[in-house]
Amino acid sequence: MAKSRWYDTGARAVQVTGVALRHGLAAVPSVVRAASGGSAGIRAVRDDRLRLLVTDLGASYVKAAQLLSTRRDLLPESLCAAFGRLHDQVPPMRQQLVQTEVRAAYRDRPWPFVEFDWTPIASGSIACVYRSRLVDGREVAVKVRRPGIGARMAADFALLGAGARAIGRVPRLRRMPAATIVAQIRDAVLRQLDFGTEAQALNQLRENLDDLDFLRVPQALPEVSADGVLVMEYLPGLRRIDPDELSPELAELAVRRVLHCVYRMLFLDGVVHCDLHPGNLYIDQSGDLALLDAGFVVRLQPRVRRLFAEFFFNMSRGNGKQCADIVVRSTADQGREADLPRFRKEITELVEATHNRRIGEFKLGPFAARLFDLQRRCGLYAAPEFIFPLLSLLVIEGMINEFDAAVDFQAEAKPVLIKSLLTAVPIEPAVS
Template identity: 50%
Template sequence: MTKTTGRLVRLPGLVLRCAWVGLIVACYGVVIAGSAAGARLRRSTGGRGVRDGDRWVRMLTRLGPSYIKIGQLLSTRRDLLPEEVTTPLARLTDGAAPPRRRRIERAVREAYRDRPWPFREFDWEPVASGSIATVHEAVTLDGRRVAVKVRRPGIERVMWQDFTLTASAMSLMGMLPRLRKMPFKLMHAQVGGAILRQLDFAAEAASLRALRDNLEGGTRTVTIPAPLPELCTPETVVMEFIGDLRRFEPGELDLDTRRSVQRAVLGTVYEMLFIDGFVHCDLHPGNLYFDLNADLVMLDAGFVIKLPDPVRRSFADFFINMAMGDGWMCAQIVIESAAEIADDCDLEGFRAALGELVSETSGAKSGEFDLARFAGRLFDLQRRFGLFPAPEFAFPLLSLLVIEGMIKGFDSDLDFQAEAIPVLRRRNIPRDAQPAVER
């Protein structure tokens, strides 16, 4: 624990946070469980699902940013969860209640205390309000229209407390006999650390630049706001302002446009995953939009992970072999990239079981292929046979799970795996050595 972390996570505050989380979960758990029991007795839902969805939203909002993030990701999985759950959860992507103006103003003034005030105009009423930051429209002294992302006051302390609490919970889970072999601590360090890195606004500004550089000149039209490094601070990210945005949803788009949108999103995500190893894990409807031409606009780069190159290569090799229906090779890649293999692992049994799973899903269309179910069955096979994957594999899967849930409603006939093949063929060619693609 660093000196800064020690200041943020003190025992009295941690105990209070633990008590608060426990109280909120217990209270809402009793209400939701009671509602479910009553509905079973009446043999009718009677609208219970909508009310329970609202209760989940209120509970996650009260618990704070780490839990809101979970709700945002779950809201994209309309293919797995009932509409009465995902519809209320989707409100979490539209924005959380902003802090009071005086707190925002104090935070921004403090961020620029050591330099001249750079704004000619600053709208203290946010244009967007997320779980970690608010976004404000401003005009610089030289007349540029910009968006200023401001970290919520006090958010660091809460997120570090939650990180510490979940680390303790993972340690306890690792003591259970059936779970002792699971690398919970390593998984928590990777995933929890990635969530904490959303507090690092210097890293987010760098991620915005990297995403723009990587995707510029590619096969897809994607707009990403350019950061203005000279105006950024540890508490703010200043970037170009992009207006006239529309929500990322099918709406009244015709079928050809819907298919074009699907291919654009998948192509962009595949480029990030398989070529750059740069994974955006947070492309929910609050961060992905259309412009007036129905081209993609990608905002926010807080939850972006740079994969180690061996992990990028292994994931890309697994995906292309899955698309080709080569289950044996998929199993071999999992075995070679595993973080740990149990002494009693039945490798041949694992190869046979994964081969069956791959043959079932190879070539499935969007409406037939269910990545969440596939991933669940894959992880179950690994658990049963004693192969534990590198924790970094969770990030590309998370990215694809979020996107899959969002774009299935655009067209159910698209082949997710076939769309990846053109990108996967370039997976081992450095981007600067790849031929230019006509836009």
Template identity: 45%
Template sequence: MPVMLVCASREDDPPGTVALVLRAARVLLLTVGVLAPVGLVGLVVAVLSGRAAARRLAWPRLVALLMRLGPTFVKAGQVLGTRRDLLPPGLCDELATLQDSVIPLTADRTREALAAVYGAELDTLFAEVDYEPVASGSVACVYRARLTSGREVALKLRRPGIERVMRQDLDLMRRGAALMARLPLFRGIPVMPVVVSMCDAVLGQLDFEREAASLDRLRADLSVVPRVWVPKVVPSACRPRCIVMEFIHGLDIDAPSRCSDASRRKFASSGLTAIYEMLFVNGFVHCDMHPGNLYFTESAQVVVLDAGFSVQLSERLRLLFADFFMNMAIGDGDKCAAIVVESSADVGADADVAGFLARMADLVRRSHGLPAREFSLIAFATEMFDLQRRHGIHAAPELIFPLLSLLVIEGTIRELDPDVDFQALARPVLMKGRFGSR
């Protein structure tokens, strides 16, 4: 279902009271219109077939509602879908299906937007621009262009008015979360910290100056990993609403299917090593490595794009993250369980810490004994988050988002190499991150 975007007249205008009230009314009407019938039908289904069946009915409707509400809610749903420590696994699975399916800007609208960004410099910087986008998302469209120097580049142009619309919606989410946090149903759940971290993650994807710096950082950090390519930014041509970077040819999600098994195994190794380098060595993590941002070319390169959703771990959390995986690699469940508690954002007053420690240690020991083909990061993380949720141990968002990078990439890596050993590949990078010079 394509998402239609509302364009504001001025990019940086804060959302006014009237606009906020009108938007709130529209969100409320859509929400009630979609969820009220689902609630009534759900009650009947719950009585006849149980609460699990009612939830299976409700979750897809909720995801459809987010699509109708627009790009901010889609982005928020994508981020919330990572919080398996707080939300039911079935709902997280549905939220993970959310995709940006957005109608691209017209050629005329793109010309207007570029003129607004560059002014008189447009013709002096660019010899030509192809106004047919090569990619279209909720925040930006990407175009092929050529600098006056002759260099071929990609322009990532932020949609006009999108910041105002998204800030308006995020303001509504914060207000709604503040109301929810007061309800008995949500007592003991860190509603506001979760929503605030989600809003920060969404807003971060609007900061193109930050994203350009993140691309430069990732390019430097991942230069040590064989066959990994992060596009080089052209700083002199970048502007606050447009990132200019080298254009990479041959980006095709089906490219691995045309490569040999040996090449596919190399892709899997390089892609996974890149994630480990981010997590365990540098602590600067690209958290959105889905197939639209991760490509494998026929020239044996692993291409990483779009660093808008990146997180910098504190040194303490980076070391705890590395220690957790290191102890997991040797099957020390007791140490892993203690690290999860130590790194948690909140331990509820009624938390069953002893019960969590025992069950978490058992999970690590069971997982350590599995053959590589049978070990699943998603299954492991789902069970771990379920244990945290049931025992009142709330994970820190700073750790959840980086872990997302591993969970998102697992399916892609498994397709490339079904026999890949996630734990074995991690060991040398863990040693480097924990004991090597940085």
């Protein structure tokens, strides 16, 4: 069995290398032609070729590009726009293939549809979504998993895991939990292939956030779903709007609502949507929200939720010393080489430097990068589970920056944080 897995991973490595070389060679003539138009023409060719490369490499790489597309503070805007087309515009499955997959899924059970439009309304890296009507008259959205995708994604993560283990053999990086982080992301992403788990997560989010009258979450319908086919309530009227379609007041309201939803997930409910890119989170012209696709949902352990809430609360108050203590408390093994005095000093300076910054001034991506780099240099690594709360915030940060960069990202969290810290998880003893 181990030999078979190695062959699959090795074959995938050869395939990835071949695809990258093919796109690189194919780009040469286009770059030569575009050179006459200056750097703008070359950038356009680069962005389009990278989008095509990612698409050819498959779901694992598309998921990464979808996340990167929200990071206009980290990547060129033109490249973010190119990757943004992958949110729900990945090339769809052929109609005949979809029909074969769906009919095979219901081969041993009653066919629940009276109408089925085989033209996709959304096409993602793992599945395509279609509009249909049930026998009882309800209009539904039907999510159909791409066949054979599981083995390819498993091989991709095996390659990433091999790279992480190689990092672990570098003396200076030996204590970095790279392999653990890759394994946790792998498990979270591969869970997106399990539509039964997604149905449970979607209905859990719907229940947790049911009191928010500005938010719509579709109900999953497991009773009429099948293996590889998830049927859920259809939400009409969804479309992407540009920030300039909203008044400044409505844009601010929408951003505050997005932040409130995410903070509720992170600090109170512990059921966190980590993939709120523009293909999964919609804002309408009244500032109301719709949240879709619960494939990448993570349940935070109470201890991690408590520690992250404490860290975020103290960061919002500019209390760097407490933030340093919390990271130290979250570390299972500090090791003899950990430079705690330096870590405490530099994280205090980092937190105090970002205190009271608004969304347009405070960039979570560079902040997280500096935090992780500081941990690496000091030989101290926080719980790997922290990556999921950070990921949920990183994904939405790019989008809400476009709508209203003046909202105080940290201050908006305080009411939810205070409630969490007062009512949720018991306090752990501080580290002296």
